[in-house]
Amino acid sequence: MDVRVQEATFDLGAESAGFVARCAASGAVVTFTGIVRDVAQGLEAMEIEHYPGMTEAALSDIAAEACARWMLEDALIIHRHGRLAPGEMIMMVATAAPHRKDAFEAAEYLMDYLKSRAPFWKREITRAGATWVAAKDTDEDALKRW
Secondary structure, three states: OEEEEEOOOOOHHHHHHHHHHOOOOOOEEEEEEEEOOOOOOOEEEEEEEEOOOHHHHHHHHHHHHHHHHOOOOEEEEEEEOEEEOOOOEEEEEEEEEOOHHHHHHHHHHHHHHHHHOOOEEEEEEEOOEEEEOOOOHHHHHHHHOO
């Protein structure tokens, strides 16, 4: 299990290849990469804040829970913080399991958690100003299914 919270970008291909290489017992690997999108029609940047130590502990706990709930060989969470431009990678989740159902469900679970409960604070910066991103009912509903 690997959890990283970092400001620097990451190499999606290298991270995926490294993850697959250490999961020889798995028949399924699922990866998901989140990208900063311009939902505000004029987004200049997304600023992401967190509390070091607390954030990593929370993400480690949820990754451990996913490993316990599904038959995972391994799990990876990378989440960036700082100032990100539209089109930049914001996060990556990878799961490895003997069978695809466990890998897919665990990945979805981790993504739903990251979207709604992970201790990050996001602010959208546009030409019109800056606004904090509020929680969405759809994100909370997605988490309820677990």
